[in-house]
Amino acid sequence: SAFAAAIGALRGLREVVNLAPAVAMQPPAPPVFRRTLPLSLSAAGLVSQPMRMMLRNVAHHPVRSFLTAFGMSLATAILIVSLFTEGTMEQLVDVTYFLADRQDATVSFFEKRPREVAFQIARLPGVLNAEPNREVQVRIRNGHVERRIILRARPRGAELNRIIDADLRPVVLPESGLAISDMLAKILKVRVGDTVEVDLLDSERRTVSLPVAALVEDYLGMRGMMDEEALARLLREAPMANGVSVSLDKNRRDEFYAAVKAMPAVSSLALQTASLATFRDAVALLVTTMSSIYTGLAAVIAFGVVYNNARVSLSERARELASLRVLGFTRGEVLGILLFELALLTLIAQPPGWALGYGLAWIMKTNLAGELMRVRLVVDPAIYVFASAIVITAAVLSALIVRRRVNRLDLVAVLKTRD
Template sequence: MSPLDQKLTRDLWRIKGQAIAIAMVIATGVTLLVMMAGVINSLEETRRVYYERHRLGDVFAPVKRAPSHIIRKLAALPGISAAEGRITGSALISLPSLDLPLRAIAISLPDSGEPRLNAIHLTDGRRMDAKDADEIVLLNSFAHAHNLKPGDTLSATMNGAKRTLTIVGLAQSPEYLYSVAPGEMISDDSRFGVIWMSRTALAAAFDMQGAFNEAILSIGRSNNLQATLDRVDSILSPYGGLGSYGLKDLTSNRFVTEEIEGMRSSSRVVPPLFLAVAAFLLNIVISRMVEAEREQIGLIKAFGYTNREVGLHYFKFVLVIAIGGALLGCIGGIALGRAMMPLYLTYYKFPMLVFRLDPASFATAILTSIAAASAGGLLVLRKVFALTPAVAMRPPAPPDYSRTNRFGKRLNHLLDQPSRMVLRRITRQPGRMIGSLMGIACGMALSVSMISMLAGFDHTIDLTYTVMDRSDVTVTFTHPLGAKTIHELESIPGIIETEPERSIAVVFHNGVESYRGAITGLVPHPRLKRALDEKSAPITLPERGIILSRSLATELDIQPGEILNIDVLEGARPSLRVPVSGVAESLLGSPAYMQMDTLTRLLGEPGRISAVYLRIDKNRASAIFRALKSRPYVAGVSMKSDARAAFQKMMDTGAGSMRYIMLVIAAVITFGIVYNAARIAFAERQRDLASLRVMGFTRSEVSFVLLGELAVITLAALPIGSILGYYFTMVIAKGFSTDLYQIPILFIPESYGRAALAVLAASVFSGWIVRRDIDRADLVSALKIRE
């Protein structure tokens, strides 16, 4: 081992506490980078393989009723590699243990053999026998939520007829990776199921003999999707086509894609932000260490070592810490990524999900860490290299404090000697103080942003399920019904208030931008389901025009006053041109609102409603649900409290739990920054502090001189950190927001207070560690340190 390498080993051991703290700061940023990249890679690769193995279709074309021979015409279209027709219909499941009816969708499978497209993955039991019309295969996640297994029976109402069905198998499907009831946003395994039946049985149930109501197509990779959709729509239009759409608009795939894209967006913003803060801290530490060893550098050069050799020595110092932190972060990223996989399986129903490493993330993490760690040291070394050995070996000229502000007699009278020493240190070395202050402020900003994110998620839930939706129950119908249905529901004892809704599926167009979504028609002055403005005040829906959610307006790049083109996908499928009257705040989904009377008039279906919001007497809930079960036109009944609990669970235990991980990482970085600031200050003033002890100052007074400086800097950093935290929150919230939910940017004093307490706690703990080192310091050794 060369002399310089021996010095490197001694230096690392001497500042092992700081080196470990810096390595941990690097490791936290790298952990996030590796974990996020691995999760993205895992979700994308597993989804691709799952789709390919089970032949998930590329085009879905719902239709009211089309004869079976039309499938041959669809299969003959250019670029179509496979086509299949199937039967689907809504079902209402009744379980003995529940009063609330549960929504389901029934899907046909061929009487014999595997389907050409959209095959299922059987997890338990067997396929149904076409000779037995009451045998079904049930969605695995729904069955597990209700402890159902092969051999059990359940009651289901389909097309107005109640049937007792026998479960013979459990299955998963790539079509239902994210299982959610039509029209809803949040997956809840206990509230939505999928029933697979033989084609013969389901055709009899929905009167579809010799016909189908949904076509599934597979197309080549080079085929033009939009041209294919247009050809399919032209063929199915005479039979009541409801508008074909591609895989990207399939509900399940759309949510999985949003999760992946949200994670990718976060990975581009959050880990670099954390690594930037770590780099800033490293630059401060390395720069001060190099400046402190100025004389040693001169001595090394006097012994004949070149600038290149000296620079390589300090570069090795940086490399050891940076690579050590990066490797530790890679290991942590792998462990954390694997721990995240079961959380994703909770909501995305893959048969299995294995954490797949992304080699590029390792290279990026290590190179980024090295570059960040090297920057500060190299800038300082360049100044030192310009000195000759004789000049470098001499202490630098004492700084000129003649122009600094002097303390007046009155201030000297008010402050004791240790306090004046603290203030002189701060005012006479503003550059170093600002560096420490900004480091602590960045730590504070990370804590503020993460705590604000938690508050933002809570605000999203509260605003959506308390302020916007003030109903208790939502009842959806199998098809649009007349207004007299409202009076029939009002006659059920226990229903206090009703409010109708008309929802239609549409495609919005604005120039080259388009979005497949829905329009919700509400009464002019809604009480139970409301659109809100940016101040959370109810919006009065205009007689003409449409109100878009902010996320939808952004997606379509449209402003109030402009004209929006709308293709309706139901009924006569008219094309509408509607002015945008305003923008509403919606933190869940991307809704659009119109006056219900205006909407139904444009559709040519006045008075038709598709759902009703209810406010009920909760003491009579069981009787109300039993009454709703008996209505053949009811497609689904959902409790708002169940939806809220499902969303809260997803945020706490599913993909949303990522914010808790980042909060912990932010806390680690914050502590690392504060601890390093204290250690650096102690290393720089060790000889001064020992001199004070020899001069008669007590341990408490000496500690006050050092820790008072840290306290002043920490307190001064809090307001700056709060300001930076607001902008950090803006960046991170944008990275976390998806089409499923948007994270608001809130100024909540409690969030800033908690972040400040976290920084103060880190400062107190760091100060206690440094105070212990001051008390244990060897005065003789400290006084021998050369200035």
Template sequence: MATLDIKLKRDLRRLWGQVLAIALVIAGGVASLVLSTGSFRSLDETRNAYYERHQFADVFAEVTRAPKTLVTRIAEISGVAVVEARIAELALLDIPNFREPATGRFISLPESGPPLLNRLYMRGGRLPDANDLDEVVVNESFAKAHGFEPGDRFSATLNGRRRELTIVGIALSPEHVYAIGPGDRMPDDRRFAIIWMSERALAEVYSLKRAFSSVSLKLMPDAVETEVIDALDDLLEPYGSGAAYGRKDQTSHAYLEHGLDMLRNMSRTLPPIFLIVSAFLVNLTLSRLVALEREQIGLLKALGYFNTSIVAHYLKFIAAIALIGIAIGGAAGTWLGIYVTRLFGDYYRFPFLVFADNPDVYVLAALLSMAAALGGSFRSLREVVSLAAAVAMQPPTPPSFRRMLFGWPSFGSLISQRTMMMLRNVARKPIRAALATLGMAFATGILVVSLFVGNAMEELIDVTYFMADRQDATISFAEKPPETVVFDVSRLPGVLAVEPYRQVPIRIRKGSRERRTIISGKPPGADLSRIVDVDLRTVSLPEAGVAISAYLGRLLDARVGDTVEVDLLDGRRRTIELTVAALVEDYFGITAMMDAQALARLLREAPTANGAHLSVDDGKLDLLYEAIKRMPTVAGLALQRVSLVNFRQSLAIIVTTMAGIYTGLSIVIAFGVVYNSARISLSEHARELATLRVLGFSQGETMRILLLELAVIVALAQPPGWTIGYGLSWVMNKQLAGELMRVPLVVENLTYVLATAIILFAALISALVVGRRVYELDLVAVLKTRE
């Protein structure tokens, strides 16, 4: 081994603290990229494989009742590969030892055998016997929530008739990765079940022999989805269709897509920021570290080493540090990526996981980090190497200080010579001080944005659950009873207030931009389910016109006063024009809202309701549950409290876990930066500090000078750090926004305080570690030698 390489090895070992600190900063950036891209790709591939192996359909439509003979005509639509007609209906369930009314979505299984599309993945048991009319297969989440095993029983009210059902199998389906009941915002596995049953049994109960109420299509690879949907709508229109839709509007797919989108957007936003920040910090740190080596570089030059070999030697040193960082980051990122993939996989109950290989991500992360590290050191290496050997051998010329602000006699007399010494040190190299401050500010900034994501979830909960949707429960009806149902509901035990609503699926369009969503008709002065604007004020609905989510407004490019075209996809289908009367800054879904009376007029029907929001007396809930189970019109009851718990346990937990991981990585980066800053500062001032000790200053006094400089830079870095953090949060807010959920851009003061506190803590720990070295300063050696 060449002697220079031996030196390299020993230097790495000697400076292990700093080497590790820099490596950790690199590792933080690398890990974030590897983790997020790795987990996103694995989950995306898992989903694709799941969809493909289990023949997830491309187009879906529900009808009231259509004859089976229609199937051949649907199959003739150009681009359709497979058609599967079935029966799908909602019904209330009565589960032993479970008070709340639960809802089941009953889906028929073909008599001929397993379904062609949306095939089940059997977790246990078997498919129902075509001749046994009471055997069912239930989805796994529901079975787990109640501890059901094959052989267990529960009952359901199917089309007004109560039936005892026996579970014979437990299954997963690509169609119901995300199973959300009527009126619910989040999946509630206890209260919502997917139940597969023989077609004969369902056809008998719902009088749908030789008929169907739901159809799924698989398309040819080259099919144009919108054309197929239009053709299908034409065929189904006479049979009470709510208009066909593609995967994009299929609830389970849309939620899954949104979850993965959030993961993808996080992986596109945070890791690049982390990587850039860590690259910048490494660049900064290494350029200072190399500058400290000027004497050794001078010596090597005096001994006759070429500039190229000296530069190569130091670049090797830097590359070794970067490699350590890349290795740590790669390993940590892979491990975290697997952890996150498992977490999401469990949450979505994927039957299997596909772990994607991402050589390109490792290479990209490694190249970026390596380039940043080498780039940073190269800059100062070039500077040092360009010095004449003799100059490099002498200590640098005493730098010329300027008196500036600190020279004013009145000011100077206020502070001690030692404080002045530190202040001038900072002021003498303003660019270096500015860069160090900027580096620290970035560390604060990435902490702010990581903490912001977690906090935003709380803000979202606060606004949605406590300010906008304040109802205790939401009832949804199977049919659409007249609005007078309100009187029936208000007489139910424990009900304190009732607010009916009407929901109609629509297509809303402006120019070429179109979205499928729901329009809600609300009574004037609705007080339970309120509309809250961006300034958290309640908005009253205009009597004419429609209020839409601000996000929908942006998607359609529609502003207040613009006219939008709306296809009403319920009852007698009509296309109408409405004026946008208000934009509502909401966080869940994209919706349109209007006055219930006005909506009824547009639908040309007497006012009806799909459901009602309730305020209830908690003490009488049991009585209410019993009463609702006996109401044939009710399809489901959603409790707001439970919805909130579910939200916290599901989506929120994933977002906060991700935010937690990123916060952890930013803490590692912050520590690395602050520690290095302190260490280098010590090296740069070692001679001065030792001189002070020789002059009779105590160890504590000497240490204070060193730490004062660190404190000044940390303090200076905070305000710009908060600004950077807010800016990054703004980017994150834009990136996380989707049609199903958005995150409010509220960075709380506590977030800034917490980010700063973490930085201060990192500074304190670094100060203690580095401060100890002041005690170890070898006075004689420092003064005698030139280092």
């Protein structure tokens, strides 16, 4: 009996040894998955299966998705800067030539004359309104910093030559003291209430100290401004004028020109239309060229980013898309899975692109601010819409090219590809 028991133990040990490799080769038990959210809150009830496939692919490639969206944002920002530059020049023209200096012509004299000369000019044929103005060359100084400017005086209630602030409202000059350009105040490092030294360079040459009574944010050049009566007291003379701004009847301009030519005291006649045309000719070429370059660059960036992302995604998912075609998906459905991802990234990129564009416009506005010209930081909402429209159009053109590649996908060759 002992011998039989030993034989039985050996047989059991042999069976255990023979079964051990089989147990070791068994695959591990699958993990246990649990639903985190109730079925009513899952995405399955909100989006379709192709949309979930698209979202899953975006989540699986976060770096590539971020770079694609960032590239589209940069394209939008470049377009906003381009359109801002063109639009701000038009705003500069509107403020300068239609809100501030609204005269049709300016008559200048060889020598200063009593301001009653405006009544003489007003009686010329075709003149609807006439306003005298006085200009004096001065040197303004604060410490060791100085600039040579024109000190201009206007009568109270002037309608043709107005001073417009940053809010596009007329500025009333103080009865005493000096109003200067905001850029000039920054150069001289003065504020309202500070005193500056003014060297009078016309007639009686002397130096006076004047308080800064107001700052005006103008856009062309730098200037000082005073009330007509205050400048007359400063110069120790009766109110004088060395120019008259006039508003003309368009139908009688030729008569007015002939009458001005017959006046020996007139030195020149400056036409507002000629000045505006000269300004446009000087700025239009620069603005048009820069705008065209920026627009083309942004379109190329948008097209290249979308096309590159689509080609990479198509190369990576060719087998998956071909399998969907074999399973019964139409070409449009398969193409939608590929292009919905790019459409989503393009739309997501627009708000950051608007913010980047506004920031770049602010940088350009700051860098353009100089002694000769400044611009306003006004980005019209239509600029955002137009910039996004151009970027989306470039993305659509890129998608159309990718569509041809998807339609010509060789299903048999792709399905034969080994993993």
